[in-house]
Amino acid sequence: MMNRAQEVLSRLRSGSVTGAEIGVWRGWMSKVLLSRPDLSLYMIDNWEGVPELEHLGYGASEQPENKALAIKKTDFAKDRRHVVQSPSVEAANGFQDGFFDFVFIDADHSYKGVSADIKA
Numbered sequence: 001m002m003n004r005a006q007e008v009l010s011r012l013r014s015g016s017v018t019g020a021e022i023g024v025w026r027g028w029m030s031k032v033l034l035s036r037p038d039l040s041l042y043m044i045d046n047w048e049g050v051p052e053l054e055h056l057g058y059g060a061s062e063q064p065e066n067k068a069l070a071i072k073k074t075d076f077a078k079d080r081r082h083v084v085q086s087p088s089v090e091a092a093n094g095f096q097d098g099f100f101d102f103v104f105i106d107a108d109h110s111y112k113g114v115s116a117d118i119k120a
Helices: 001-012 028-033 052-057 061-071 086-091 111-119
Strands: 017-022 039-043 082-087 102-105
Touching: 001 028, 001 102, 001 111, 017 028, 028 039, 039 061, 039 086, 061 082
Parallel strands: 017 039, 017 102, 039 082
Antiparallel strands: none
16 A cells, blocks of 8 residues: 555655545555645545455445544544545536546446546
């Protein structure tokens, strides 16, 4: 996780940036991204779970705990993080084109899900 987050951070322009992480789960990526003090992050996840991945901690029963953990991990940056509990495609409708400097997509890993997130 750290390597992916560092890769994202290394590609960002200098100065203040606003980004979105689509698919937050437990907030590991968010924590590293928010370590950059001039970065604002919209943490977008529905935290509803994926029944077929219950055994990996992605089930519905774990989601309130996962969301709480993500919030706790990023509490140091609470003035720069924005938690959005919503399906990603629906959340995208709440932002104008060009609002974000970057979007990191890591939610529904299916072809259909990733395609929908990219389009949104």
